Amino acid sequence: MKKLTADDTETHSADIVAGNIEQLKALFPEAFTEGKVDFEVLKALLGGAVDEREEKYGLNWHGKRRARQLALTPSTGTLRPCPEDSVDWNTTQNLMIEGDNLEVLKLLQKSYAGKVKLIYIDPPYNTGKDFVYPDNFQDSIRNYLELTGQLEGGRKITSNTEASGRFHTDWLNMMYPRLKLARNLLRPDGCIFISLDGHEIDNLRLACNEIFGEENLVCSFVWEKRYSPPPDTKDVGYVHEEIVFYRMSDQYKMGILPFTKEQVARYKNPDNDPRGPWKAMDYTCRYTADERPNLFYPITHPKTGEEIWPKRTRVWASSQDVHRKKEAENRIWWGADGTATTPALKNFLSEVQQGMMPMTLLNHEVVGSTDVATKELRALLPTIKYTPKPLRLIQHLLTISNAKEDDLVLDFFAGLGTTAHAAMLMNAASGSRLRFILVQLPEPLDPSHADQRAAVALCDEINADRTLAELTKERLRRAARKIKDESPMFAGDLGFRVFKLDSSNIRAWEPDRDNLDQSLLDHQEHLKVDRTESDILHELLLKLGLDLCVPIEQKTIAGKAVHSIGGGVLLACLAQKISRDEVEPLAQGLVSWHKALAPAGDTTCVFRDSAFADDVAKTNLAAILNQHGLATVRSL
Numbered sequence: 329m330k331k332l333t334a335d336d337t338e339t340h341s342a343d344i345v346a347g348n349i350e351q352l353k354a355l356f357p358e359a360f361t362e363g364k365v366d367f368e369v370l371k372a373l374l375g376g377a378v379d380e381r382e383e384k385y386g387l388n389w390h391g392k393r394r395a396r397q398l399a400l401t402p403s404t405g406t407l408r409p410c411p412e413d414s415v416d417w418n419t420t421q422n423l424m425i426e427g428d429n430l431e432v433l434k435l436l437q438k439s440y441a442g443k444v445k446l447i448y449i450d451p452p453y454n455t456g457k458d459f460v461y462p463d464n465f466q467d468s469i470r471n472y473l474e475l476t477g478q479l480e481g482g483r484k485i486t487s488n489t490e491a492s493g494r495f496h497t498d499w500l501n502m503m504y505p506r507l508k509l510a511r512n513l514l515r516p517d518g519c520i521f522i523s524l525d526g527h528e529i530d531n532l533r534l535a536c537n538e539i540f541g542e543e544n545l546v547c548s549f550v551w552e553k554r555y556s557p558p559p560d561t562k563d564v565g566y567v568h569e570e571i572v573f574y575r576m577s578d579q580y581k582m583g584i585l586p587f588t589k590e591q592v593a594r595y596k597n598p599d600n601d602p603r604g605p606w607k608a609m610d611y612t613c614r615y616t617a618d619e620r621p622n623l624f625y626p627i628t629h630p631k632t633g634e635e636i637w638p639k640r641t642r643v644w645a646s647s648q649d650v651h652r653k654k655e656a657e658n659r660i661w662w663g664a665d666g667t668a669t670t671p672a673l674k675n676f677l678s679e680v681q682q683g684m685m686p687m688t689l690l691n692h693e694v695v696g697s698t699d700v701a702t703k704e705l706r707a708l709l710p711t712i713k714y715t716p717k718p719l720r721l722i723q724h725l726l727t728i729s730n731a732k733e734d735d736l737v738l739d740f741f742a743g744l745g746t747t748a749h750a751a752m753l754m755n756a757a758s759g760s761r762l763r764f765i766l767v768q769l770p771e772p773l774d775p776s777h778a779d780q781r782a783a784v785a786l787c788d789e790i791n792a793d794r795t796l797a798e799l800t801k802e803r804l805r806r807a808a809r810k811i812k813d814e815s816p817m818f819a820g821d822l823g824f825r826v827f828k829l830d831s832s833n834i835r836a837w838e839p840d841r842d843n844l845d846q847s848l849l850d851h852q853e854h855l856k857v858d859r860t861e862s863d864i865l866h867e868l869l870l871k872l873g874l875d876l877c878v879p880i881e882q883k884t885i886a887g888k889a890v891h892s893i894g895g896g897v898l899l900a901c902l903a904q905k906i907s908r909d910e911v912e913p914l915a916q917g918l919v920s921w922h923k924a925l926a927p928a929g930d931t932t933c934v935f936r937d938s939a940f941a942d943d944v945a946k947t948n949l950a951a952i953l954n955q956h957g958l959a960t961v962r963s964l
Contacts, residue, residue: 329950329961341403342437387534391501399505403434406867407827416823421763421877426797427829429740429767433509438873444513445735447520454499454527507539517579521725522572540574551690553698583730584683595677608672612642631666686728696720708806711782722750734761742766745800749807756811756818770795833859833867861902885917896925900934908945915952937963
């Protein structure tokens with residue numbers, strides 16, 4: 329029975345470097361000597377594809393190498409479940425995670441790599457006031473624990489003013505590893521949308537070109553967020569933001585936007601055609617008679633008998649044979665009184681694709697503005713003075729992404745949870761089952777700040793910590809109730825499971841050099857004493873690559889609580905005492921339950937290491953399980 333410690337790779341998040349090496353080894357085994365990459369051999373195998381120039385096009389800044397390495401460094405943290413903060417904990421498939429998103433993205437790698445359909449983020453714009461991430465990017469867990477008062481030190485999140493000589497560098501060092509990790513989570517047919525204003529948009533595009541590939545840049549949407557220039561405008565009034573849009577690969581298929589009411593209203597039925605409303609379309613094409621001679625011919629006017637020719641710079645949209653068929657089907661329109669000088673084609677609403685392709689300009693009348701977003705938020709949280717994104721904007725992007733059914737949507741700069749709210753609204757409207765994962769830093773609210781006093785008061789009212797993450801959760805709770813009130817027949821998922829970032833449940837070996845005897849006694853138990861079985865089980869889910877919403881069953885075997893996770897993929901008994909006499913009935917009970925569950929893949933069995941009476945009990949239990957095909961047995 330292998331014992332898992334804090335130093336084992338199995339207790340860390342995905343080792344991206346090791347994964348990259350394995351892929352490289354599978355492609356070029358001859359480029360490896362004694363387990364190391366022979367770059368001379370690799371360069372020879374790649375031929376002219378290796379660029380060894382010192383000067384090359386790209387984005388560089390001080391700290392880029394460290395930022396790249398930071399994305400590759402595994403996490404030793406965990407996510408602790410908080411059912412008391414959640415809605416419909418036992419049934420929901422949605423997640424709201426509180427913590428530094430860098431560390432959370434690392435922890436999600438094993439369970440969600442290649443599973444996310446859409447990522448939308450609205451990161452800090454680096455205006456000098458909104459940069460709230462800690463300066464120490466090297467230790468996200470420590471940052472988080474200090475920020476939330478779980479460690480002494482009092483680290484404060486700070487602004488990043490333009491007076492700083494590292495103004496752009498700090499922002500890039502914060503964003504780059506997060507985007508690298510986010511890319512790993514996207515499906516081959518997935519996409520990412522990133523909202524930003526002019527402060528860092530150029531740097532963002534260059535960084536994303538490197539991470540996602542310049543060939544995967546779809547476009548930059550221009551969102552008209554205001555009706556008029558801001559009141560403090562000094563020169564040019566900025567009324568827009570950009571939304572950079574990258575696909576993961578050419579497997580991505582663009583979603584079709586539904587017609588607006590105004591677009592549908594353009595279809596009329598002046599001649600009471602039984603096929604329903606239609607719209608008159610131009611019956612010519614942009615080709616010359618020389619280019620398309622078969623489309624250059626006379627059409628006889630049905631009322632005057634006159635021959636109607638297109639201009640020589642244009643031709644008819646149909647050949648003569650097809651035109652005669654359209655005439656017979658009453659698809660050619662000569663005006664209400666039949667005297668129009670040129671024909672038009674009747675384009676029926678019932679026959680056109682029910683939607684249109686996206687356009688780069690996002691008009692505020694279609695997708696909403698900041699004013700609309702403020703009103704939407706205050707309908708749920710009347711006193712809060714924040715300006716999130718409008719719901720229609722996020723719904724617009726969800727539609728473009730082609731997300732549907734059980735697709736997974738991720739927002740790791742969640743703010744006040746607009747992405748999740750929009751997903752729930754779309755589910756209620758269309759019957760889809762979009763799932764969401766939100767990640768939000770517990771950014772402290774300042775009662776001395778005029779715009780945050782109401783938010784602090786609301787947190788006090790609901791008996792919650794004074795952080796932005798608490799407002800996110802409260803907004804989602806109220807949004808779910810509102811959707812249920814407005815759509816009482818909707819039976820979809822309006823809940824979310826809350827998790828909080830923390831250090832691992834497995835204790836690291838940190839001896840007191842002045843009192844080694846006591847250190848040895850303290851470390852007889854390898855699990856932290858303040859952690860629950862649920863804490864440990866959910867860390868196992870992360871480290872074994874299982875979904876955090878996977879079903880967990882519990883059964884009593886030989887007087888011990890045993891958990892089956894994912895239909896038997898993981899069997900865990902975290903009882904604190906297992907005697908020699910209890911080993912055989914416990915093992916046989918596990919074998920029987922495993923046979924009944926009949927999981928498709930291999931099963932991992934996990935026990936508390938300190939629970940066994942002695943090594944004999946531990947060895948016997950592992951032997952019995954191994955005899956019945958349960959070979960992967962671990963202890964914590």
